[in-house]
Amino acid sequence: GSSGKEGKGWKRFQSYKGEAALPKEIDNLRIFVDRKAQTIILPVHGFAVPFHISTIKNASKSDEGDFTYLRINFQTPGQLAGKKEDTPFEDPDATFIRSVTYRSPDGHRFDTVCKQITDLKKEVNKREQQKKEMAD
Amino acid sequence: MTTQFDKIYHGIAQEVGKFRVAASGMAWKGEESEGVIALPSGDIKWAQWLRVARNFQLRIDMKDRRRETFDGFAREDHDKLAGLMKQHFGVTLEVRDVSFKGWNWGVTDFQGQDLAFLVSNKTSFELPLRQVANSNIAGRTEVSLEFAPSSSGKKPSRSAPDEMVEIRFYVPGTHARQRGSDA
Numbered sequence: 001g002s003s004g005k006e007g008k009g010w011k012r013f014q015s016y017k018g019e020a021a022l023p024k025e026i027d028n029l030r031i032f033v034d035r036k037a038q039t040i041i042l043p044v045h046g047f048a049v050p051f052h053i054s055t056i057k058n059a060s061k062s063d064e065g066d067f068t069y070l071r072i073n074f075q076t077p078g079q080l081a082g083k084k085e086d087t088p089f090e091d092p093d094a095t096f097i098r099s100v101t102y103r104s105p106d107g108h109r110f111d112t113v114c115k116q117i118t119d120l121k122k123e124v125n126k127r128e129q130q131k132k133e134m135a136d
Numbered sequence: 137m138t139t140q141f142d143k144i145y146h147g148i149a150q151e152v153g154k155f156r157v158a159a160s161g162m163a164w165k166g167e168e169s170e171g172v173i174a175l176p177s178g179d180i181k182w183a184q185w186l187r188v189a190r191n192f193q194l195r196i197d198m199k200d201r202r203r204e205t206f207d208g209f210a211r212e213d214h215d216k217l218a219g220l221m222k223q224h225f226g227v228t229l230e231v232r233d234v235s236f237k238g239w240n241w242g243v244t245d246f247q248g249q250d251l252a253f254l255v256s257n258k259t260s261f262e263l264p265l266r267q268v269a270n271s272n273i274a275g276r277t278e279v280s281l282e283f284a285p286s287s288s289g290k291k292p293s294r295s296a297p298d299e300m301v302e303i304r305f306y307v308p309g310t311h312a313r314q315r316g317s318d319a
Binding site for chain 2: 013014015016017018019020021022026027028029030031037039042043044045046047048049050051052055069070074075076077093094095096097098099100101102103104105106109
């Protein structure tokens, strides 16, 4: 059914209305955290791909040799006992991006990016929680 | 008559160059390497225009299935380029819609040598399948693609772009279809 979706905490969100709203910083093909738009923009083979913070579960980093790896995990249905009803979309056959991993020789920068994502996630969660409490 | 566009990138490389359009064809020349990418008029098949990270991309498909992309065009260059494509090569500059919704769900579509990810029928990104080094299917509903590092051997500079090394998809739709077959 489609009526249960809202109750699962999924609501419609959108990062940008059009290309003109994209921040300038994406042109160096690096991950950019746009706090104002509550969005992480990932460079994918030349494309600038925004992901709203609501789609993101967490971010973690690890160091291996000359490189630092940053992994971003996304919210997907099927993570909790594979329940299809969690799908936040009309199309139950949609394909979800579950995770992406990037590498950089600049570990310090990935430290910062990882922290920015984690902080933004916390901030949004906190606000959502407050909203819920106000509604109760 | 030749029309020139400055500060244009070829492919996903970081070098800027000059892009020239004339009746005989198009060419990009790198500022540092002096490398030249030539697109003779008779070989040009399609031209597309889409928003990418480095502003707008002109994408040219050639008759021998070669594809060249040039990033760094301004939004205002569209009309000028569309006119030049039409006038010199009889080709329409197609505008390709790109999604900026920020969603992580959509539809995957194999388009030639690319795997495209579409959100609400608009392209979100494309992955060149030739650069996939390894792929894995786990638990029937998860597909991972690993990409070979572009910089072979030597350590890239700190200003290098971030490199995606792996992407994992969750494909719930395949579960029902594959049930009962252990293929």
